[in-house]
Amino acid sequence: AGATIARREADAFSTPDRPRFVCGSIGPTGKSASLSPYADDPAHRNVRFRELAEAYRTQIRGLLDGGADALLVETVFDALNAKAALYAAALEFEARGATSPVIVSASLASADRLLTGQTVEAFCAAVAHAPGLLAIGLNCGFGAAQLAPALRRLQAVAPCPVSAHPNAGLPDAFGDYAQTPAIMRQELEPLLRDGVLSIVGGCCGTTPDHIRAIAEAVRGAATPPRAPRPPAGAAFSGLERLNVPPGPHPLVDVGERTNVAGSRRFLRLVKESDFAQAVEIARAQVAAGAAVIDVNMDDPMLDAPAAIRRFLDHCAAEPGLADVPVMVDSSNWETLVAGLECLQGRGIVNSISLKDGESEFLRRAREIHRLGACPLVMCFDEKGQADTPERRRDIAERSYRLLVANGIPPERIVIDANVFAIATGIPGHDRLAADFIDAVRWIKANLPGALTSGGISNVSFAFRGNDALRGWIHSVFLHHAVAAGLDLAIVNPAAIPDYAAIPEDRRRIVEDAVLFRDPAAAARLA
Incomplete structure (x- = not known):
């Protein structure tokens, strides 16, 4: 009914030179999908993603x-709530066969962070997948002067125009706003002059006189809004933003120890529901250098969707750990979705593939995109895993072309060309590490924007029990894979020795094996 009334009044005042539009406001609700209301129960949630x-x-x-002509998801204090609204919008747009413009606007609790502790840059990455995205901005919380620094930071990373709806200054002790229209205009003018804002209005304390003053400031601005110039490359986020530039860059370590298949201790703690100690394993991975944590709960004795939800809810309450993005890792689709529905930032899904055909591959990719995450694609198709250079290239290219053609931006695609064990004694296996490195080089040269990834510990699987040798193999393998363009590596960052610290004679043998320079090198590794 409210939208109908607004539509009627807007139409009555519209003219050909000044059309009026109706923007449907979607508030944050009074509940958080990311924060517990109880200090002694950090995993408790009084609302879940699907309910929202x-x-x-x-x-x-x-x-x-x-x-309504457009939707405004506003006063966002928790990006996960906003992602639920954007997910709902995407479903509704698809059902109607038409997309409306969407503005997403956060409310800050401090100078540059939302109530959950998320920075404006991380928030931008979390919601930039919004369907019909018209603008990302800030509203409420503060006046224009207080919001200005954060708006400038937001404009530096936003892939779209920036909006602002500040309060009329700060409230007094009685909750009243005393800032005059003239002062509000004065505070907004530098942002307009510098082209930071494309959409501007008012929030708490503003009156028709304030809006009139804002309109006059916009008409008087000599500088048009600057075109969006987001950083090139990929971006992921937790409470902080992680940028991955397109050129040479430091390897992004993805901590592998929060995986029940790879850590007996982590599995035991999860089975015992000792999530406080399980979180410490994740914290240790970040302290050792992991910029992303990989979380996997695939064990037949676990309720994997419930376990991953509970673990991620605990992680969200941990300072430092909540800063980093999450790679949700599972072979079970229900578990992947359960994990994604806990992430307020932009995460990664490990993994999807063409194993079940193109239709299922694209269905899952679209759902991952709606949920605000990036797909990691394994080189696996209807015929099985890619284990030759030609198959790696063919599946990587086919997957990439399908995703891009269906609306997934290239910089949100991660491709894993399959890391296999070398020196297994099976003919043909000795060249598999070199083939992976060649595949990474080919992907970076031929699939613009795509990221590359690999599970590094697989390469040394034949040497289980010999931790020193496995560390050398991982270090050498990574050294050459990064030189070829590897972006992300799923590793235990605490167990990777420095390449230069490996004794030269041993390093030469390892390199001969990893790069397949000497067919006899694999036998000499033992």
């Missing part, structure tokens, strides 16, 4: 039925 998405879709349906 269902409620938001009902609201969105009413706004669009009433005639």
